[in-house]
Amino acid sequence: MSYTRITALMLRYIYLLRSSWPRLLEIIFWPTMQLITWGFISQHLISESEWYKKAPALLLTAVLLWDILFRSHINFALSFLEELWSRNLANLFVSPLRPHEMLVSLTAISLLRTMVGVIPACFIALPLFKLNIFGLGTPLLLFYLNLVFFGWCTGICVVAILIRFGVAAESLAWLSIFLIAPLMAVYYPVDILPTALQKLAYSIPPAHVFEGMRTLYLEGILETGYLWRAAGLNILYFVFAFGVFHIAYRSARRHGLLLNTSE
Amino acid sequence: MSEDPSVVQVRGLTKRFNGLTAVDNIDFDLRPHCTTALLGSNGAGKTTTISMLLGLLLPTNGTIRIFGQNLISDRFKILPRINISSPYIDLPQRLTVRQNLTVYSRLYKVPSSKERIAKLSKDLELTEFIDRQVRKLSSGQKTRVSLAKALINEPELLLLDEPTASLDPETAMWVRDYLRKYQERRNTAILLASHNMLEVERMCQHVYIMNKGRIVEQGSPTELISRHEKQDLEEVFLKIARN
Numbered sequence: 001m002s003y004t005r006i007t008a009l010m011l012r013y014i015y016l017l018r019s020s021w022p023r024l025l026e027i028i029f030w031p032t033m034q035l036i037t038w039g040f041i042s043q044h045l046i047s048e049s050e051w052y053k054k055a056p057a058l059l060l061t062a063v064l065l066w067d068i069l070f071r072s073h074i075n076f077a078l079s080f081l082e083e084l085w086s087r088n089l090a091n092l093f094v095s096p097l098r099p100h101e102m103l104v105s106l107t108a109i110s111l112l113r114t115m116v117g118v119i120p121a122c123f124i125a126l127p128l129f130k131l132n133i134f135g136l137g138t139p140l141l142l143f144y145l146n147l148v149f150f151g152w153c154t155g156i157c158v159v160a161i162l163i164r165f166g167v168a169a170e171s172l173a174w175l176s177i178f179l180i181a182p183l184m185a186v187y188y189p190v191d192i193l194p195t196a197l198q199k200l201a202y203s204i205p206p207a208h209v210f211e212g213m214r215t216l217y218l219e220g221i222l223e224t225g226y227l228w229r230a231a232g233l234n235i236l237y238f239v240f241a242f243g244v245f246h247i248a249y250r251s252a253r254r255h256g257l258l259l260n261t262s263e
Numbered sequence: 264m265s266e267d268p269s270v271v272q273v274r275g276l277t278k279r280f281n282g283l284t285a286v287d288n289i290d291f292d293l294r295p296h297c298t299t300a301l302l303g304s305n306g307a308g309k310t311t312t313i314s315m316l317l318g319l320l321l322p323t324n325g326t327i328r329i330f331g332q333n334l335i336s337d338r339f340k341i342l343p344r345i346n347i348s349s350p351y352i353d354l355p356q357r358l359t360v361r362q363n364l365t366v367y368s369r370l371y372k373v374p375s376s377k378e379r380i381a382k383l384s385k386d387l388e389l390t391e392f393i394d395r396q397v398r399k400l401s402s403g404q405k406t407r408v409s410l411a412k413a414l415i416n417e418p419e420l421l422l423l424d425e426p427t428a429s430l431d432p433e434t435a436m437w438v439r440d441y442l443r444k445y446q447e448r449r450n451t452a453i454l455l456a457s458h459n460m461l462e463v464e465r466m467c468q469h470v471y472i473m474n475k476g477r478i479v480e481q482g483s484p485t486e487l488i489s490r491h492e493k494q495d496l497e498e499v500f501l502k503i504a505r506n
Contacts, residue, residue, distance in 0.1 A: 008369030015362040016355065019396065087353040091412070094317045095370040096342045255280070256311065256320040259351070 072151025160248035276325035303473035349424035356398035
């Protein structure tokens with residue numbers, strides 16, 4: 001593992017971000033827009049019912065946490081897509097950069113881009129909707145880490161698919177996370193889902209995170225069981241994603257796909 | 264035991280894709296301080312062979328030894344010592360020339376990278392547009408930048424795919440001269456894939472001609488021209504391709 005090579009690739013993505021204001025704007029735009037939209041929905045709900053007095057903070061926190069997960073996933077995949085779009089992938093793979101070093105670079109850049117996107121939105125929530133998400137303290141950090149980690153796992157899987165199928169599979173980068181979103185139970189409790197789907201929901205870490213978040217807001221209890229289960233599942237998903245990546249990488253080398261990743 | 268002087272030693276190299284044999288049991292060597300051409304019509308197996316030499320493609324059978332090491336098991340010991348320039352691989356277009364060279368100098372762990380970039384910029388006449396985005400360069404300028412990236416680690420084995428494609432004759436000649444001087448200085452082995460037969464005659468000491476995945480002819484350009492009783496290498500190439 002080489003720090004120099006990892007930071008070299010990170011530098012490449014930072015140069016890219018610096019050179020393109022639409023890319024930078026895009027990072028900040030969506031989390032902020034989501035927050036504003038849902039903030040107004042929450043404010044409307046306050047006037048509807050006494051119960052909903054607890055809902056605004058819950059919904060806004062769910063929006064922000066969902067966005068952290070989504071950003072973590074998509075920023076991972078997007079950085080890799082930049083290599084496909086610029087036809088630079090072969091240059092990287094004939095350099096001494098090892099595949100796992102590339103994954104570490106993508107992870108670090110995903111974290112950086114996610115923080116650049118989400119932290120301003122968290123600060124905007126304070127004056128605009130009187131939501132101090134940082135007031136959650138350590139539990140927030142634990143929710144955050146679990147979701148970011150899961151976003152990396154799905155990001156690694158998308159990169160594996162892109163390596164194997166090229167730019168043709170680009171839309172999967174966007175779609176994949178939304179495909180499992182209903183099981184994550186971001187805005188509703190898991191027991192709303194049909195029984196069979198509840199089991200599936202509890203097999204993915206985000207459902208545990210969002211259940212834990214709701215318990216914290218509605219009952220004022222931090223149920224650490226949710227966090228531990230999410231962390232354990234994340235480790236399993238990481239091992240799975242890493243395995244899928246290596247299978248895809250080896251398959252791409254067997255079929256000559258690293259030189260030709262276009263449609 | 265005497266050391267094998269070959270930089271690259273390929274034996275029994277074969278690649279099959281779903282029953283189609285792209286490269287069929289080929290043997291060849293590349294020697295230091297020697298420019299070797301790999302010629303062949305489209306689909307002859309050149310790109311497949313080069314991909315295997317770079318470790319981008321796994322062979323079905325056969326061995327590739329580079330600097331005496333097995334490419335499959337020691338790939339990451341070999342890669343820092345080789346590089347490639349190809350019109351089919353781009354550099355990130357939104358990064359400036361300097362940013363691209365900085366990234367690649369770090370990937371190859373080039374010592375004193377700033378000095379190395381400055382020297383390459385001066386040698387390859389990139390200084391004028393070093394801080395310009397690659398996408399804003401002419402194709403001739405892009406070719407020089409691609410060459411700078413390929414030389415950033417001072418490779419002992421350099422793979423060049425159509426190195427003077429899209430260059431005007433004067434610049435092409437300048438690039439060839441530069442590569443010759445670089446080779447003399449570094450004792451580099453160069454593998455050249457080109458359809459420009461005049462360029463091959465000028466640059467290469469040895470030629471391999473591929474057809475349908477096999478090496479069907481080899482020798483120096485002069486040997487091949489005389490063996491086939493032709494005027495130049497282009498006529499030799501056409502004769503082999505048509506047969």
